Amino acid sequence: MDLNLAGRRALVTGSSSGIGEATVRMLAEEGAIVVVQGRNRERAEKIAEEIGAAGVAIGDVSSDEVADSVCAEATAALGGNIEILMNNAGGSPTGNSSVPPAEISAADFARNYHTNALAAVRLCKLCIPDMVANKFGRIINVSSAVGMQPNNMGADYSGAKAALNNYTVSLAGSLKGVGITVNTLTPGIVMVEGLLRYGSKRYDKPDLTFDELSERFVDEGIFDMPPVGRLGVPQDLAMVACMLASPLSGYITGANYRVDGGQTRGLN
Numbered sequence: 001m002d003l004n005l006a007g008r009r010a011l012v013t014g015s016s017s018g019i020g021e022a023t024v025r026m027l028a029e030e031g032a033i034v035v036v037q038g039r040n041r042e043r044a045e046k047i048a049e050e051i052g053a054a055g056v057a058i059g060d061v062s063s064d065e066v067a068d069s070v071c072a073e074a075t076a077a078l079g080g081n082i083e084i085l086m087n088n089a090g091g092s093p094t095g096n097s098s099v100p101p102a103e104i105s106a107a108d109f110a111r112n113y114h115t116n117a118l119a120a121v122r123l124c125k126l127c128i129p130d131m132v133a134n135k136f137g138r139i140i141n142v143s144s145a146v147g148m149q150p151n152n153m154g155a156d157y158s159g160a161k162a163a164l165n166n167y168t169v170s171l172a173g174s175l176k177g178v179g180i181t182v183n184t185l186t187p188g189i190v191m192v193e194g195l196l197r198y199g200s201k202r203y204d205k206p207d208l209t210f211d212e213l214s215e216r217f218v219d220e221g222i223f224d225m226p227p228v229g230r231l232g233v234p235q236d237l238a239m240v241a242c243m244l245a246s247p248l249s250g251y252i253t254g255a256n257y258r259v260d261g262g263q264t265r266g267l268n
């Protein structure tokens with residue numbers, strides 16, 4: 001199936017690794033013009049070269065000024081306005097995944113909000129006027145299963161993702177008849193290098209593999225193995241991101257796409 005992505009201009013934030021990297025690789029394979037974004041210039045430039053990206057846009061999108069410069073740098077590299085915006089940069093900058101809510105500071109909540117909710121708000125605000133003018137836009141906000149079903153720990157991260165889910169529905173509803181769709185993409189547990197680094201440290205095992213990590217997580221009761229019998233890989237998410245980015249997905253907006261192997265117990 002041709003997703004009609006050839007020549008479409010895309011910015012995926014946090015595409016210097018993990019889910020974002022898999023998505024820019026897949027978008028580029030589909031013929032989209034992409035910019036690689038992240039804070040680590042060296043990694044972003046390496047990926048950009050490998051996939052023939054239009055360029056890189058480097059910086060921490062959790063502040064207004066940097067979001068402005070990332071948007072400007074991406075637009076210049078793409079040679080036109082951003083048509084596909086995937087707000088994927090995120091993760092917990094505070095590392096409170098084992099900390100109960102009553103012990104998390106307001107400053108940590110604010111930090112997570114800036115990274116996981118406001119980074120998307122900033123870039124949407126910057127990109128939407130041109131999308132409206134051109135009557136086309138695809139916005140994909142990357143959330144988390146804990147934004148729907150929070151754990152007892154790490155409420156600063158899960159709360160920020162829940163806010164992003166809420167914002168997505170409001171934004172989608174407010175953009176009437178202008179050719180822009182806004183959706184949430186919700187991963188469960190996805191095996192990315194960052195998670196492996198975390199596991200290696202947690203279990204004091206430098207050569208830990210993804211299989212061993214998932215076994216240990218399940219044994220420790222950190223999560224149940226999802227019904228599909230394996231954990232996610234970045235490409236599982238990238239595939240759905242490409243579908244939502246496609247001009248063919250014009251009837252899908254305000255929706256939440258769970259890509260979690262059935263991990264979340266919910267009707268959506």
Ligand SMILES: NC(=O)c1ccc[n+]([C@@H]2O[C@H](COP(=O)([O-])OP(=O)(O)OC[C@H]3O[C@@H](n4cnc5c(N)ncnc54)[C@H](OP(=O)(O)O)[C@@H]3O)[C@@H](O)[C@H]2O)c1
Nearest residue numbers: 014016017018019038039040060061089090091144190194
């Ligand atoms: N992996 C999972 O199990 C999982 C589960 C649920 C949700 N998610 C969500 O999926 C998204 C992608 O995460 P991932 O798992 O692919 O993790 P990852 O491999 O660590 O990638 C995170 C990416 O985001 C970038 N990034 C982080 N904070 C940033 C900031 N403030 N400004 C600019 N770039 C920033 C990183 O760039 P640099 O390294 O260059 O700084 C990196 O490219 C995140 O929003 C995360 O919350 C992941």
